[in-house]
Amino acid sequence: MERLRPTLAVAGISLDCTDPRELADFYLRLLGGTLLWSSDDAAAVRTGTVVLIAQRVDDHRRPDWPGRSIVHLDLSSKDFDLAEQTTYALACGASRPAQQPDPRWTVLLDPAGHPFCLTPFTPD
Secondary structure (H helix, E strand, O other): OOOOOOOOOOOOEEEEEOOHHHHHHHHHHHHOOEEEEEOOOEEEEEEOOEEEEEEEOOOOOOOOOOOOOOOOEEEOOOOOOHHHHHHHHHHHOOEOOOOOOOOOOEEEEOOOOOEEEEOOOOOO
16 A cells, blocks of 8 residues: 655744844845744744744854855845845845856855855746
């Protein structure tokens, strides 16, 4: 007898950091949404159908770009303008590393050092 696959969905994406409120505030400014909860140990932001959870890790080390990262978000919009989106993300508190692998998108770092890409490629 074939076993049925359980129905699972992504409940959230957790991002390690030293300051959960700072990271949650950054993603609220960048993406909009709703702050679901906030404490000294964790903060959660719902943006669209995704929940980003900033969680305090006492010995958090910033990811090394280019190199290793635990998670990497790709962000886009229907009205995509790379220069405009990059300027806005930097104003929200992102930083731009020197290494940029492709001129069609921009790699930025959130305040905890997690890389994310601003990309014109949006899935249908």
